[in-house]
Amino acid sequence: MSVFLNSVAFYEREGSNVLKSPKFVLPLAALAFFVGVPVTAHHSGSTYFDLDAEIVHNNVTVVSYNLVNPHGRLVFTFTDADGNETEWGGELASANNMHRRGLGGEIFQPGDKLASVTGSPSRSGSNFMRLTRAVFENGDVAQVTGRNAGVTRAGAE
Amino acid sequence: MQNVRITTLEFVITVIFVHFPVIASAQADFEGIWNPQHPPRMGQPPPDEVRLTPAGQAEYDNHSADTDRTLRCLMPGIPLGLVDPYPLEIVQQDHQVLFLYEHFHQVRRIFTDGRKAPDHWLPSLIGYSTGHWDGDTLVVRTTHMSPDNNMWTAGFPFSGDENTYVIERYTRDGDMLTFRGEVHDPTYYEEPYVVNGRWSFAPEGEIWEYECIPEFGGIL
Numbered sequence: 256m257s258v259f260l261n262s263v264a265f266y267e268r269e270g271s272n273v274l275k276s277p278k279f280v281l282p283l284a285a286l287a288f289f290v291g292v293p294v295t296a297h298h299s300g301s302t303y304f305d306l307d308a309e310i311v312h313n314n315v316t317v318v319s320y321n322l323v324n325p326h327g328r329l330v331f332t333f334t335d336a337d338g339n340e341t342e343w344g345g346e347l348a349s350a351n352n353m354h355r356r357g358l359g360g361e362i363f364q365p366g367d368k369l370a371s372v373t374g375s376p377s378r379s380g381s382n383f384m385r386l387t388r389a390v391f392e393n394g395d396v397a398q399v400t401g402r403n404a405g406v407t408r409a410g411a412e
Numbered sequence: 413m414q415n416v417r418i419t420t421l422e423f424v425i426t427v428i429f430v431h432f433p434v435i436a437s438a439q440a441d442f443e444g445i446w447n448p449q450h451p452p453r454m455g456q457p458p459p460d461e462v463r464l465t466p467a468g469q470a471e472y473d474n475h476s477a478d479t480d481r482t483l484r485c486l487m488p489g490i491p492l493g494l495v496d497p498y499p500l501e502i503v504q505q506d507h508q509v510l511f512l513y514e515h516f517h518q519v520r521r522i523f524t525d526g527r528k529a530p531d532h533w534l535p536s537l538i539g540y541s542t543g544h545w546d547g548d549t550l551v552v553r554t555t556h557m558s559p560d561n562n563m564w565t566a567g568f569p570f571s572g573d574e575n576t577y578v579i580e581r582y583t584r585d586g587d588m589l590t591f592r593g594e595v596h597d598p599t600y601y602e603e604p605y606v607v608n609g610r611w612s613f614a615p616e617g618e619i620w621e622y623e624c625i626p627e628f629g630g631i632l
Contacts, residue, residue, distance in 0.1 A: 301566070302475075302480070302565060302566055302567060321628060323623075323624075323625045323628045324485075324622055324623060324624040324625065324628075325482055325483055325485065325624055325628065325629045326483075326628055326629060327628070328628055349622075350623075351498060351514065351620055351622060352497070352498075354620075
């Protein structure tokens with residue numbers, strides 16, 4: 256497997272700079288090396304996020320997905336309880352760890368519809384969360400954190 | 413000319429030291445790539461068990477998310493990087509053991525030839541490390557660490573003053589490398605701050621590049 260960061264392309268889009276990941280998906284077989292590897296993070300997440308709280312946003316639309324170090328970021332919108340379109344950011348694991356968990360490549364694309372995203376809210380009260388899980392409309396699950404991190408296809412045990 | 417009689421044992425020992433100097437001097441084989449398998453809390457002590465001095469408590473009370481240097485794409489160094497969540501490659505040489513971390517491409521040189529830090533050595537993030545073997549355990553002592561660092565990202569401070577030092581003990585048990593680190597910082601801590609870590613041997617492991625972009629480290 257190539258060292259993906261050597262081939263990362265950086266380009267500008269209208270109104271924003273977006274770091275685009277290369278177009279490949281980590282073969283599931285490669286994940287065998289990391290099956291059962293406990294997911295650890297260098298940062299003490301509780302400093303920045305309320306890990307005892309959980310928030311879920313349903314029917315979200317992906318705005319951007321940046322696979323970088325120290326943290327990847329998923330930006331998405333959804334319609335809040337007042338009927339307003341709201342934009343949120345979700346902190347992901349580092350690019351290196353996302354790849355190792357089978358969550359690299361272009362797993363999220365701008366415009367993708369997700370059934371839900373789950374995470375821990377930022378202690379600052381901003382529209383930002385530590386994203387732990389995303390469910391696609393077809394039922395696939397992208398588990399970002401925890402021992403079962405990775406992609407689980409819909410219907411799989 | 414004197415007749416030199418060499419016993420069989422002397423001959424075998426000579427062959428070993430001449431042809432296998434690394435084996436002869438190292439007490440255990442740590443070479444290779446290791447994947448993190450650290451205990452919960454990244455091997456850090458429970459926060460309520462950390463006993464800070466008044467000065468340490470004052471620093472802790474003032475910490476914020478900005479104090480996590482790795483979110484600003486600055487390498488963790490020692491002691492912050494003692495328990496690291498990315499693969500590590502260990503290379504053993506006659507005079508040193510090299511710890512090559514994927515995380516920020518950090519390189520630790522642990523000198524095992526008995527040398528001491530030169531008088532001109534300046535404090536640095538990675539410090540100055542010397543090591544020796546205690547049986548099959550590698551014991552590492554690190555000094556000269558920079559005060560521009562933290563003990564842990566949960567806000568625990570690090571003074572980095574001249575009284576600080578770290579003792580690490582690494583032991584291999586099969587394919588598991590365990591270590592215990594004691595950070596001595598009497599300015600901020602009533603007793604040594606102890607961390608524990610584990611690494612699993614990964615013959616097929618890979619060390620990747622760790623490019624970092626500060627704009628993606630902050631909390632929005």
